[in-house]
Amino acid sequence: xxxxxxxxxxxxxxxxxxxxxxxxxxxxxxxxxxxxxxxxxxxxxxxxxxxxxxxxxxxxxxxxxxxxxxxxxxxxxxxxxxxxxxxxxxxxxxxxxxxxxxxxxxxxxxxxxxxxxxxxxxxxxxxxxxxxxxxxxxxxxxxxxxxxxxxxxxxxxxxxxxxxxxxxxxxxxxxxxxxxxxxxxxxxxxxxxxxxxxxxxxxxxxxxxxxxxxxxxxxxxxxxxxxxxxxxxxxxxxxxxxxxxxxxxxxxxxxxxxxxxxxxxxxxxxxxxxxxxxxxxxxxxxxxxxxxxxxxxxxxxxxxxxxxxxxxxxxxxxxxxxxxxxxxxxxxxxxxxxxxxxxxxxxxxxxxxxxxxxxxxxxxxxxxxxxxxxxxxxxxxxxxxxxxxxx
Ligand code: NAD
Numbered sequence: 001x002x003x004x005x006x007x008x009x010x011x012x013x014x015x016x017x018x019x020x021x022x023x024x025x026x027x028x029x030x031x032x033x034x035x036x037x038x039x040x041x042x043x044x045x046x047x048x049x050x051x052x053x054x055x056x057x058x059x060x061x062x063x064x065x066x067x068x069x070x071x072x073x074x075x076x077x078x079x080x081x082x083x084x085x086x087x088x089x090x091x092x093x094x095x096x097x098x099x100x101x102x103x104x105x106x107x108x109x110x111x112x113x114x115x116x117x118x119x120x121x122x123x124x125x126x127x128x129x130x131x132x133x134x135x136x137x138x139x140x141x142x143x144x145x146x147x148x149x150x151x152x153x154x155x156x157x158x159x160x161x162x163x164x165x166x167x168x169x170x171x172x173x174x175x176x177x178x179x180x181x182x183x184x185x186x187x188x189x190x191x192x193x194x195x196x197x198x199x200x201x202x203x204x205x206x207x208x209x210x211x212x213x214x215x216x217x218x219x220x221x222x223x224x225x226x227x228x229x230x231x232x233x234x235x236x237x238x239x240x241x242x243x244x245x246x247x248x249x250x251x252x253x254x255x256x257x258x259x260x261x262x263x264x265x266x267x268x269x270x271x272x273x274x275x276x277x278x279x280x281x282x283x284x285x286x287x288x289x290x291x292x293x294x295x296x297x298x299x300x301x302x303x304x305x306x307x308x309x310x311x312x313x314x315x316x317x318x319x320x321x322x323x324x325x326x327x328x329x330x331x332x333x334x335x336x337x338x339x340x341x342x343x344x345x346x347x348x349x350x351x352x353x354x355x356x357x358x359x360x361x362x363x364x365x366x367x368x369x370x371x372x373x374x375x376x377x378x379x380x381x382x383x384x385x386x387x388x389x390x391x
Pocket of ligand 1: 045046047048049050051052053070071072073085108109110111136137138139140220221222264265266267268269270271272273
């Protein structure tokens with residue numbers, strides 16, 4: 001089948017297997033060129049896209065670690081392509097096998113008991129123990145054990161907030177008013193995106209004895225500049241991220257010897273960030289500024305710095321709350337001053353000049369395996385691709 005991108009709202013409903021392979025290959029090449037003595041056996045939860053995928057790639061190709069990935073993706077069926085995460089994972093396993101590295105995957109709901117038990121059984125059977133556990137889920141909802149569904153919302157806390165945003169399709173500025181979340185919505189967002197499930201994972205892994213004595217775990221967060229605080233840091237998602245932070249403290253208290261880090265990462269185009277109001281406008285201006293200053297990074301460059309310059313470096317710099325800051329370049333005063341100046345000039349109608357809309361779209365298409373140089377998109381391709389070690 002000849003596969004073309006089909007965009008609906010914030011997502012693309014098709015994905016290209018060869019483009020996804022090329023995307024993973026490029027990231028693996030980058031990781032190989034930044035080797036580091038670090039993880040030996042890693043479990044990555046939320047491993048098929050964005051930051052989780054890049055982390056798994058660094059574990060495998062920078063550290064030469066065995067990796068077990070937990071994903072929630074769909075294979076191709078009935079004329080539909082598989083999800084990008086499915087193709088990315090197939091590509092990762094294939095490239096790992098070429099290097100003689102173990103890579104296996106569990107496809108299912110990471111919030112469920114069954115997936116946790118499945119992962120533990122797999123670790124016991126194939127790896128013995130893991131020394132790195134990455135929690136990189138970005139989920140819109142969660143099904144509780146009794147079948148109730150909790151959905152996360154991207155709303156403010158307290159008062160509504162009106163700000164400019166971008167209509168990426170029309171390449172135009174627009175204005176949005178984000179309503180405040182109700183108490184129930186905040187609680188549900190915390191249940192989905194907060195730290196409870198991360199703690200459950202660590203509890204289950206520790207009880208099963210599959211964590212090494214020197215194991216490290218990390219989950220990802222975001223802070224961002226003041227302009228985005230009402231929708232992010234001080235909004236419903238920010239409440240969940242604060243809970244994630246508190247979970248890191250609780251994990252360390254409960255499991256002496258285990259380090260549990262929050263890594264605050266850079267704002268980047270991923271399937272999750274595209275859905276946050278205002279943030280895509282901020283990201284497209286940020287891309288423009290950081291590219292001009294030679295400071296731009298994507299997921300793989302960020303995760304490579306996490307491995308080489310933070311987790312496995314001689315010195316691990318932490319902020320005053322004990323968090324790893326990979327948003328250090330994004331938050332540099334000179335970067336933020338330029339973003340701010342551009343934001344103020346938006347009213348002049350110079351959006352195209354101030355924001356890297358093309359760069360945003362390129363990243364968006366590439367997440368689904370499109371627009372990758374060297375891929376022949378006119379060619380008929382097989383949509384059904386196997387993930388060799390899926391369970
Ligand atoms: P993403 O959408 O690219 O990836 C999320 C991953 O979670 C995917 O692999 C998806 O399949 C998986 N997933 C979702 N629900 C699942 C479930 N129920 N079971 C198993 N897997 C599931 O998102 P991302 O942007 O890489 O986000 C990862 C983390 O990084 C999140 O905690 C996010 O808040 C954080 N973060 C993102 C940014 C950003 O700008 N994108 C910045 C800082 C921090």
